[in-house]
Amino acid sequence: MKTSLLIFIALTLLALGLMGCANITSQLTPTPTETPMPTLVPPKEISAPAPNQKPTLASNPNTQPTPNQKPPQQSAGNPGATPPPNQKPPQASASTTTVAQQVGLILNTAKAFVGYTLFAPKHNGATYLINNSGQVVHSWTASKYEPGQSVYLLENGHLLRACMTKGRLSTGGGEGGRVEEYDWDGKLVWEFDYSTDQRMQHHDIHPLPNGNILMLAVEKKTYDQAIAAGFSPSKLEGQVKRDGMILPDMVVEVKPTYPSGGQVVWEWHVWDHLIQDVDKTKSNYGNVATHPELIQADDEGRAVPTFWNHMNSIDYNPALDQILLSVRGNSEVWIIDHGTTTAEAASHAGGKRGKGGDLLYRWGNPQMYDAGTRDNQTFYQQHDAEWVEPGYPGAGNITVFNNGLVL
Secondary structure, X not given: OOOOOOOEEOOOOOOOOOOEEEEEOOOOOOOOOOOOOOOOOOOOOEEOOOOOOOOEEOXXXXXXXXXXXXXXXXXXXXXXXXXXXXXXXXXXXXXXXXXXXXXXXXXXXXXXXXXXXEEOOOOOOOEEEEOOOOOEEEEEOOOOOEXXXXXXXXXXXXXXXXXXXXXXXXXXOOEOEEEEEEOOOOOXXXXXXXXXXXXXXXXXXXXXXXXXXXXXXXXXXXXXXXXHOOOOHHHEOHHHHHHOEEOOEEEEXXXXXXOEOEEEEEEEXXXXXXXXXXXXXXXXXXXXXXXXXXXXXXXXXXXXXXXXXXXXXXXXXXXXXXXXXXXXXXXXXXXXXXXXXXXXXXXXXXXXXXXXXXXXXXXXXXXXXXXXXXXXXXXXXXXXXXXXXXXXXXXXXXXEEEOOOOO
């Protein structure tokens, strides 16, 4: 689970126009092998720990800790602040409005979920755990790297943190390339680099029950490989032609080797599941509308950028042994079978569902498989697709942050 302590990952999301949150129910047809929907029970409540103590489950939701660090106080934007000596206060003109900047805790109502928030500020090496009062309960400050796009608090109190390494590949957003694990006291216990001139981890990671880590990554394909796969030259953005490459997504599962390194034990690649209806001479030519389990090479209604699929989140359902992917570039969510070998994941058969690595489910934008129009589109460059865990209201549903960016 994303955390054992009901911790939400705080992300900075830029949105133009409508921003909202959609809660959808998976439309997968259940099979006899699937786990039935559990009886819903009230969510567990947690109390805040004392300084340097790991959070624990408790029955009193109102217990608050003595923080080991106070949030920084700022006076920026305070129109009543006294300026330093020899410095003139700013003069407001008729066309200027002075607005006070509010910092710290802004809102905490009785309707707020009782728990903690874990977040890693952009362009900062620190990661913070705060309570609902805005107090810093714990912090990790040892990393030398700016954050990637995700942090997780593990059941043993360790911090799992994606890092931005500024490597040889660039996705133009969400770069990563490294994963670190710290214990509760801030000691680095594991590090893994996945950034070369051919592949790079990006955006999200997800810890598995067996201790392995799922990672989103991109892999480099040349311009010639893209054309051979059925992409139309006229649909490729200029940067693809200038740089001579495209970066489709892939998923890797890594078995950590402590204290450094790891072994890739499973892979899934978008590139293995393409279809196109442009060039009949290609082996992946077919009717896109009748094969929603495959991924259209040219997309629909947009030019193809270098960072083509632009996946931004990954989640795992242990009961189904399935992986949920947020595919921002398509404005869709996808579900794939994790119960395959790497060879089966590259094919169209095998695994627990008999579909190999083909998509088991997709939702959000039927234009991507020629099954609808813009009026049927529901997602717009969404983020953070997650399954609601057993024991909580809506268990088995999928929650998505729907940005509302319309291109």
